[in-house]
Amino acid sequence: MFAPGHLGELTRLVPFEMVDDVLAVTRRTQSRVRLLPARVVMYLLLAGCLFAELGYRQVWSKLTSGLSGLPLVAPTGSALRQARQRLGPQPVQALFDLLRGPAVTSAAQVRWRGLLLTVVDGTLLTVADSAANRGRFTKQRCNHGGSGYPQLRLSALLSCGTRSVIDAVFDPVSVGELDQARHLCRSLRPGMLLLADRNYAGADLIITLAATGAHLLIRCKTGRKLPTLRRHRDGSFSSIIGGLPIRVIDAQISITTTAGTHTSGYRLITTLLNPHAHPSAELIRLYHQRWEIETAYLELKSSILGGRVLRARTPDGIQQEIYALLSVYQLLRTAMVDATDSQPGTDPDRASFTTALNTARDQIVHAAGVIADTAIDLVGVIGANVLAHLLPERRLRTKTRMIKRSNSKYQARGPTIDRRSYQATTNINIISPDP
Template sequence: MTVAAGVFAPGHLGELTRLVPFEMVDDVLAMTRRTESRVRLLPARVVMYLLLAGCLFAELGYLQVWSKLTSGLSGLPLVAPSGSALRQARQRLGPQPVRALFDVLRGPAATSAAQTRWRGLLLAVIDGTFLTVADSPATTSRYAKQRCNNGSSGYPQLRLSALLACGTRSVIDAVFDPVSVGELDQARQLARSLRPGMLLMADRNYAGADLIATLAATGADLLIRCKTGRKLPILRRHRDGSFASIIGGLPIRVIDAQISITTTDGTHTGGYRLITTLLDPGTHPAAELIPLYHQRWEIETAYLELKSSILGGRVLRARTCDGISQEIYALLTVYQLLRTAMVDATDSQPGLDPDRASFTTALNAARDQIIHAAGIIADTVIDLVGVIGIHVLAHLLPERRLRTKTRMIKRSNSKYQARGPNIDRRSYQATTSIDIIRPDP
């Protein structure tokens, strides 16, 4: 067992400490001027790791999280802080250091996997979701409750938007605001992290002319779905079935297609219209762009991992606005660390798709390493896979199969039939066909 000395010993994240080492945390604290002038019983570095560990044990209070951090440190002279002391330490720290740490760690995970790129372009996606926060006077002053049929929601909510790398589901950037701030306004903020060499995918909500111009101005290429009935001028027809058009003065290419899914239950067909700034049909053919757009759904899986796997559907702990910011940046940082550990594992086996890595396996392995205080300081010979990676590689997910809808469970977690009593929960073998619709001469 190798840990930090003295009062710094509880400050660790198990094996994930190798990805966010003591020196990195100390640099962030110095940069944000949160380094204490005298060493306290609860140093700022330890509080930073406590916040991160709290996201791995979202079902526990901070006193119980402290017990997890110290359970593997038997024999060491450790402090026994009260709940009030931990709360005051978090308040002294504030949200700025945690945000700075997230800024250091965010970005597409480094990988050699070919599945993360298409014809040299890094596949990225943007979308938004809601998070539920505690119902307290301090939080409702900024985060309002949503209106619904029976009045208002039980808890206040905030809107989180993220820019994600599709192949690894690592977070490139993220912003959050009250729900009064729309996804399109948040997308304009996230445009700061778009770069040439990226292919950004988004749903129909992001197909406005002004926003498209803002996103395209970053140099990134776009692949966005828009309404099938949207009137766009046909400037030139291409051999692959797409046609050249223009939106708000920006040259684009339009692809119309019908996608049919056939199962033993019958055939279901829907229309798709995609717009892209990739103007050359020879180098970026329509027949490849249509199935590629399905990668947009990777962000929905990422939000499921954040809200269901990590948080377990729970309300955020924090009961103040600064505490909410602190907790969300810690949550995003922990998610990024887990994704990095998973990519390191899959990258150790050439040709292995990062999609095969199980997020739940990595999460549980990371929790175990914290409890045992294991793998905190790396040996002289660094193993990028580590214990977390070994667990991931030993429990790889099967290759993805075609699904006609989201996963459903046979038995509801609630006695209330929220989705109705007549939901078809059977699995079907399915085939997909795509027909590109050429514009009418």
């Protein structure tokens, strides 16, 4: 009856001993023998994130489908709900704290001139519309009275290249991204380079982020008035924000396709003050990696959740579900990095998240790879499938940022919109300030 507690091949990354230790530390180990012990419930929550379209009874069927011949129980939906409530969110949060952090890799893409590339940004997640959730999470105001579901704000600190989660916080939407960024400062360290968009360019926040010892590369408004203290040969100039010395890089970036050329201005501020050690042209090109966090949120919200609402109907259940979701995402990312690291020189960016996700689901259904063989295979079936279906080298392409399908038939009317992608070339022109 204890056999269903597994996560397929991903169990090797979150083994029984790790789960038991988390339960012991958080004092959630069951006090008496149960048909649904705490360890099994932990794995059920993780498996539920891999099958977001299914109810927990159906997830249980997935966990047990490969365990024929064993004396298994068939718990009711009520029993599964009570088991999740007994467990609470603390063990899942403690598990995420063990799993989070930059993935250990030899790939050169995660570092630039010795600095670990990181990125911070926020997104919104939709939760179930229940009375308990509405008491904690509010609905966004819209033109027609409000959104259909309550929402929460999630902010994450990610490692570029591997897109592994270093830290994450979530709150009601009344808490802004800047406040969440201050909480994420606990995970910033010297030796990191943090990329962020214009929302994080406030003087107070910049000083707070820089106090961690991490270096910053943040975009700000091109019209922002910053004093020119010294001009450098690479086109950048020294300035100051709130008493903090910074370097400013102004550039015109032109993207040329068969449809024409589009040019826009960029202004970056950085705490990397030496233009010889950190040239401005390289920093401009490096800043493009900030978009990796958008891809990570796409993988969370679209690939894993399939655009669905979080299923929990209480705030504690939401907390439990999000930490399980972040843990599963981190496990998949770890398996992908282990695979690409087995082939030196392979860019982690070429690993397909969808391939890893679907293979992990299959391994759960077959209850395969739960216990490692005597000969340890770090790649495993998930890694082998990832390596067999590597994405091509990324080419520079551009596309207007828009949805492919209109949310309303009335919005779909009007002039024809060009939705094609174009191969592109980019030209960067550093603009020096006037003497």
